[in-house]
Amino acid sequence: MEIRIPKTALVLLVGASGSxxxxxxxxxxxxxxxxxSDACRGIVSNDENNQAASNDAFELFYYIISMRLKKGLLTVADAT
Incomplete structure (x- = not known):
């Protein structure tokens, strides 16, 4: 099966940790x-698993996504 995705799209990969x-x-x-979201958590706290950094991490996550979409780029959001 092949899924065609437009060049300008937001793809959401959402699920449980480890899925x-x-x-x-x-x-x-x-x-x-x-x-x-894990990478953003790592960027703001040096630890992808630091749940205490989630608020800042998701602020960064949403910012990056919005900037990519503003530029018309295919963007894949990977988050729990």
Whole structure:
């Protein structure tokens, strides 16, 4: 099965931790197309698992997504 995605689209990969969202994104999308809430958590706290940093991480996550969409870029949101 092949799914065609427009060049300007927001793809949401949402699910439980460990369900394969990030693995799916790495397999099917280019490196910079995917915005990961875990990666944003790591950027703001040096620890992708630091749940105390989630508020700041999601602020960054939403900002990056909005900037990519503003530029008309395919954007994949990878979040729990």
């Amino acid at each position: 394969g969202k990030s693995s799916f994104a790495k397999k099917h999308f280019a490196q910079y197309e995917t915005v990961s």
